[in-house]
Amino acid sequence: MQHAEITGWGKCLPPAVLSNADLATFIDTSDEWITSRTGIKERRICHCNFSDMAIVAAQRALAAADLDPLELDLILLGSLTNDSLCPNTASIVQDAIGARNAASIDINSACTGFLYGLHIGTNLIRAGAHKKVLVIGGEFISHYMDWSRRDVAVLFGDACGAVVIEASDDEVGLLAAKIGCEADAKYAIQITNLGSAYSRLSDDFLYTGWNFDGQEVFKRAVKSMSQACTDVLDQVGLSVDDVHLVVPHQANKRILDSLAKRVGIPQEKVFVNVHKYGNTSAGTIPVALAEAVDEGRVNPGDYILSATFGAGLTWGAGIIRWGNRVKPLRISDAELPPCDKTALEILEPHIRRYKEHAKTSV
Ligand code: UT7
Numbered sequence: 001m002q003h004a005e006i007t008g009w010g011k012c013l014p015p016a017v018l019s020n021a022d023l024a025t026f027i028d029t030s031d032e033w034i035t036s037r038t039g040i041k042e043r044r045i046c047h048c049n050f051s052d053m054a055i056v057a058a059q060r061a062l063a064a065a066d067l068d069p070l071e072l073d074l075i076l077l078g079s080l081t082n083d084s085l086c087p088n089t090a091s092i093v094q095d096a097i098g099a100r101n102a103a104s105i106d107i108n109s110a111c112t113g114f115l116y117g118l119h120i121g122t123n124l125i126r127a128g129a130h131k132k133v134l135v136i137g138g139e140f141i142s143h144y145m146d147w148s149r150r151d152v153a154v155l156f157g158d159a160c161g162a163v164v165i166e167a168s169d170d171e172v173g174l175l176a177a178k179i180g181c182e183a184d185a186k187y188a189i190q191i192t193n194l195g196s197a198y199s200r201l202s203d204d205f206l207y208t209g210w211n212f213d214g215q216e217v218f219k220r221a222v223k224s225m226s227q228a229c230t231d232v233l234d235q236v237g238l239s240v241d242d243v244h245l246v247v248p249h250q251a252n253k254r255i256l257d258s259l260a261k262r263v264g265i266p267q268e269k270v271f272v273n274v275h276k277y278g279n280t281s282a283g284t285i286p287v288a289l290a291e292a293v294d295e296g297r298v299n300p301g302d303y304i305l306s307a308t309f310g311a312g313l314t315w316g317a318g319i320i321r322w323g324n325r326v327k328p329l330r331i332s333d334a335e336l337p338p339c340d341k342t343a344l345e346i347l348e349p350h351i352r353r354y355k356e357h358a359k360t361s362v
Contacts, residue, residue, distance in 0.1 A: 004125040004133070004173040005323045008067060008164035010060025011290040012053040012138070013277065014046040014336060018343035020154070025344070026351050027150040034154045039253025043157025043278030045343040048336055050140035051083045051092040053160035056334045057286070058097050058134055061162040064328035067132065069099040072164075074130045076121050077106050078113020078137040078282040080191075080311070081144060093136065102134070110189070111249055111310025112179070113137050113282030114161070115318055119177040125167050136162040137282035144191055144208040147351040148358040152210045155251070157278035161286025172323040176235040178228045179316035182220060188213040189311035207357050217313070221255050225307040226262035228317035233305070236319055240264050243319075244302035247292055249309055250274035250284040259307065271297060281310060293326055300324045 019042045020031035034040055062069055077090040090104035109116045114137025121133040138160025145153055165173060190211040193204055246269055248256055253274055260270050271292045285306055292298050307317040
């Protein structure tokens, strides 16, 4: 049987940093509250289009694999903050990186978009339908943020990551995944005024709103991710002791600690970068994976456990066996367009509009 080896990896973080102290200048919050409840210290704010981040992450992943983009036969892009619905963002990436032989599909399952995409891409390679697939996950979530809401505005950030997967005879890549959805709680995370269910004639249409039941999401995240981890380990006949590294969705450090405890994995084996980037939704896992490899946390043949959770409420876990190579074959010189603003300067007009809107809609 064919497997789907991860041969390239790349990430793209926009340069503008929004610290907890920056947030406290315009919403009623503090570094102490955010750090103790979430572990987040800062996050990035995108100054360009989402596709710009996706293109840079893709080019870095392709360079790491030393793959000619013309050899790609499929691009799967997990995101809910696409440049546009039509054309889809995977098509924009396909054109920009010169991958004209690749079919291009956007996947919207929110935070789980990358792992869902890796599962789909891997199984298409296993079935013989595709050979070389680019899987991207990322988000420009600041674009849709309600900057008057302290309970959600402090949690998220912008980022994108990507991997190249290629058909291989070796038993490597995503060995198994278990994905699912608790749709009975679908409105525990909801972005309103975005989509065809919302009237374009309404004055509110321009203001995306958030319904967010943090405590419900927290409980369900720990429960479903830990169950999915146990299930996926059972599927491949591995125990937690066989796992070298856990690369989970980064939403909240407390969720990661509870997950490790429930699954029975020591915290040292859990890769954490939520303090630097916040929750970047579909971007968390590919960014963390790229960072873990580049920081030398992954060795040839390692078993990596990943778990994810997000709006829907979608969830999943996967077990990846890393291949022989932990160094990129090439380094890309792809960069985002220059940014001459601070994060607060980028956000200032949006913060002002949301504050005015909050006043008028009370
Ligand atoms: O990737 C998608 C998945 N999303 C998640 O995984 C998020 C899961 N949920 C969480 O991470 C946590 O539930 C939160 C971090 C969102 C909230 O933490 P919590 O410990 O559940 O706090 P809480 O919602 O119970 O709020 C406690 C208090 C409230 O005040 P009162 O009612 O006790 O007076 C909030 O109004 O904290 C207040 N609060 C804040 N205070 C300062 C809420 N947000 C803030 C804030 N700064 N930013």
